[in-house]
Amino acid sequence: SQELEQSPQSLIVQEGKNLTINCTSSKTLYGLYWYKQKYGEGLIFLMMLQKGGEEKSHEKITAKLDEKKQQSSLHITASQPSHAGIYLCGADSQGGSEKLVFGKGMKLTVNP
Amino acid sequence: DTGVSQDPRHKITKRGQNVTFRCDPISEHNRLYWYRQTLGQGPEFLTYFQNEAQLEKSRLLSDRFSAERPKGSFSTLEIQRTEQGDSAMYLCASSSDVFIYGYTFGSGTRLTVV
Numbered sequence: 001s002q003e004l005e006q007s008p009q010s011l012i013v014q015e016g017k018n019l020t021i022n023c024t025s026s027k028t029l030y031g032l033y034w035y036k037q038k039y040g041e042g043l044i045f046l047m048m049l050q051k052g053g054e055e056k057s058h059e060k061i062t063a064k065l066d067e068k069k070q071q072s073s074l075h076i077t078a079s080q081p082s083h084a085g086i087y088l089c090g091a092d093s094q095g096g097s098e099k100l101v102f103g104k105g106m107k108l109t110v111n112p
Numbered sequence: 113d114t115g116v117s118q119d120p121r122h123k124i125t126k127r128g129q130n131v132t133f134r135c136d137p138i139s140e141h142n143r144l145y146w147y148r149q150t151l152g153q154g155p156e157f158l159t160y161f162q163n164e165a166q167l168e169k170s171r172l173l174s175d176r177f178s179a180e181r182p183k184g185s186f187s188t189l190e191i192q193r194t195e196q197g198d199s200a201m202y203l204c205a206s207s208s209d210v211f212i213y214g215y216t217f218g219s220g221t222r223l224t225v226v
Contacts, residue, residue, distance in 0.1 A: 004154070033214050042116070042203055042217035043155070050211070088154050098143065098210045099168060102154030 002027045002093045004103035012109040018077050021106045023089035025070040031092035032072045033100060034063050036085045043088060046074075076108075084110045116218035118204050124224045125194055132190045133221045137206030144187050145215060146179055147203040148172065155203055161187060194225045 003026040013019050023032065031050050035043040047056045052067025060077045076083055086107050090100040117136040125131050137144045142163050147155035158177070159169045163184035173179075176194075181187040191198055201222050205215035 031211065035214075035217075040201075040220075040222070042118075042219045043205075043215075045214040045216065048212075048214050090154070092211075096211075098145070098160060098207075099157045099170075100155075100210075100215070101157070104152065104154050 002091060002101045004089055004091055004101060006087075006089060006103040006106045008106060009104070010107040010109075012111065013079050015080060015110055015112050017079050018075065019079060019108070020076075021074045021087050021108075023072045023074070023103055025091055027070070027093075028095070029065065029067060029070050029072070029091055030095040030097075032063075032065055033090040034072070034074055035088045035090060035102075037088060037105065038085050046087075079108075079110045081110045081112055084108055116204055116206050116216050118202075118218035118221050120221055121219065122222045122224075124226060127194060127196060127225055129194055130190065130192045131194060131223065132188055133202055133204075133223075135187045135189070135204030135206075135218060137186070137204070138208075138216055139185075141206035141208050141216070142184065143207045143210065144181055145205040145207070146187070146189050147205065149201040149203055149220070150199075158189075191223075194223075196225045199223055199225045 034046040049065035055064045062075045086105040088105045090102040093101045145160040146158040149155040161181040176192045179189045201220045203220045205217045
């Protein structure tokens with residue numbers, strides 16, 4: 001079965017710093033989804049990547065998909081306290097499947 | 113439409129009791145999903161519906177678990193004879209097209225079995 005490994009597991013940064021989160025799959029990536037979760041809450045959809053080399057941005061968050069490396073990265077520019085939370089990557093496990101496999105998440109703390 | 117709604121938000125129950133959770137998806141979404149999340153882990157797929165049809169069930173969904181979506185609108189997830197290992201956050205999500213829009217998740221129901 002597919003596994004998603006996220007790194008780092010947690011990160012503490014000073015407000016204004018840039019940071020990158022990685023998500024590496026044990027199998028071919030057909031579709032990669034990034035979500036953010038506040039503690040005890042549901043997941044908020046950030047963006048989805050489907051094609052190798054694809055890059056998407058929303059406000060100060062940019063995500064890229066490297067199909068060859070079976071990896072996606074999420075980059076936050078000039079972090080703010082509002083970026084704090086748990087970032088989870090999810091992947092289409094079978095290609096065309098509506099069932100997503102998720103990583104364990106990366107906990108981000110942004111200190112003002 | 114205010115998004116995916118789940119009720120209750122929290123449930124504490126004694127081991128052996130039955131519990132039922134409800135999920136109201138976004139009205140125009142024909143797909144509905146249930147996931148379970150334990151502390152420090154990502155969500156794990158349980159089951160999903162397209163309209164009223166249950167199309168896939170995970171092996172995690174033991175015989176004690178049952179999900180329904182009787183009229184293709186709201187869904188219920190029932191756990192019979194709860195065990196301490198059932199303690200988790202139960203997340204519901206809906207979508208009109210997961211390959212374009214991803215899921216929209218609800219805030220979840222946190223179950224504690226004592």
